[in-house]
Amino acid sequence: MRYIRLLSRSTAPLAAVALPLALAGPSAAVSGISVSAFGTNVSVVTSACALNNGSWGTASLMSSRQTSFTQGRQVALSGTTVSQSAAWAGVAAGTYTVTVRCSNGVSAGSQVVTVSASTTPAPTRAATPAPSRGVAGGLGGATRDYGTLTLGVGAALTGSAVIAGAWFLRRRPGPYRRH
Known part of the structure; x- marks a missing residue:
């Protein structure tokens, strides 16, 4: 009987983590593209497109x-x-809409970006080979700005894991207790 009781205690943290996952549903549909503007340059990044007939x-x-x-x-x-x-250089100041259409005809997303008038010229760079984009830079390799749904699900999962872990450790019998 003791084994059944220990098994039920060990599954509580798993249930606390699995429940928010089951209720959250898919969160990949938050945004399919990420657009940024630096000076007069605008760039867009996505991972939604697949290679089709030699074109992304x-x-x-x-x-x-x-x-x-x-x-x-x-x-x-x-x-x-x-x-x-994809990137555009020499973009005049203003508000623009960037839309990405995959080679199969499906839209990966659309996003509005504002290009502000640059008062200083863009820094010149020495001729160096372009990066291979094999590893994304930034904090932990993150290059996307995730939406509130994704952040909320992540916070709920982290919070429930901490609470379930604390509860499990508190309920665990010590060496001085006998059952």
């Missing part, structure tokens, strides 16, 4: 006057199976 897809930079994907400045995506990207 196309990204389009549209001003407020442009209403369709084909009217924008289009750039072919380049990258790997992990990450695809």
